[in-house]
Amino acid sequence: MVSRLINILILSFVSLGIFKASASELYKLGPGDVISIVVYGEESLTISEQKIDNREVIDYPYLGEIKIGGKSLGQVQDYISSGLRGDYLIDPKVNVAIVKYRNVYINGLVNRPGGYEYEPGLTVQKAISLAGGVMSKYRRSAKAYRTKSSETEQYKNLNSNQLAKEFEKNTEIEAELYQVIKPGDTIHVVASFW
Template identity: 25%
Template sequence: MNLFTTKRLLFFIIITLAICFSSCVSNKKIAYFQFDEIDQENVSNVYKTVFKPDDLLQITISSDDLEAVKPFNLPAVAFSAASNAVVGQAQQLTYLIDSNGEIDFPIFGKLKIGGLTREETIYMLKSKLSPDYVKNPTVNIRISNFKITVQGDVSKPGTFNIPNERVTILDAIGLAGDLNISGKRDNVLVIREEGAFKKEYRVNLLSKNTYTSPVFYLQQNDIVYVEHNYARIQSASSNTNTGLFISITGTLIAIITLLTR
């Protein structure tokens, strides 16, 4: 084997290893909202909260007649079953929506609210309360355990409690510290519970069409998952086999050196 052939072979080995160990990410795969135009006709700031099993609801009934609404409001307590003592600030008890989508409401008994929006539930309660029990009632409902989960290739994966129930997929990503450079932005997965099923949605954060996605506004218990891009996967694989590659390279160089003497 002549010197020229040896140099070419060594050059080929070096280039191959460089490709294996390098992981370049194009800017076109990083910047958000760089493609498409916003279709304003399909963009809406309206979002609806739909109540689901396992939601914990704080329901407050108000009116000018305090005595009339008293039977319909759960008491506020600050009691810990663990320590058997009064702890912290008193908070109103909550209603748990059971697996049938029902809550056990004072006076009225079982009420089916699973699958209803907040507006629909408020209308139903007002219809039952007025005028027989409470005149001109005001009904306030909030979910006390509204949460979303962000997993995958983000800076701070975890589960986050949302106090105001209004959270977009961008808010969720912000809570998780943004995607890592190696996060796959064009195929973000959102898993949502819809009735007895789990439904998957895909969102391309590189496109402005994200604003019109049915999961732009997240719902309680939604899971956002960011995949690793191909370069990250290859890098992880390469790092696992680094010792093997170095050993093989050293052996090849030794063999080539012997053959060219």
């Protein structure tokens, strides 16, 4: 009886939107993402494609530079709506959407290392497949490690042997093949020492 009551309460909260969190609200924008901004009925305020640069800002008519790095689509949409409301428009209808996600990167012992366009639901295994798979002579000993976009700086000056040793020490970042990755992540495929 108690578990049934709890389930009813949870369903009520979800239907009321209290626990509602869509994927677009969880995703945080960053350099390399391409977004569109549509203000319905206002062609001069509509931007079909805007790439976010390393400064994580965009220049928007009437509002100037807007810092959008680390913000969700909804937060950017709300900011633009409230900025335009009153002085420029009575009730602006704004929609901000992802046109193209930032790349994921697959480095190391794969046949075609490099940057690949992110797709929602992309796993470590699928990302390695995009890069042509693991080189045949390393298939038995290769391990994959995932670093988030915020962590890549600390590994960028290491050669492949140093990288493998560093990853062996830090097993927390070893990636499971079916682990879902995010835009901006880097998958490092290195030969295991063991």
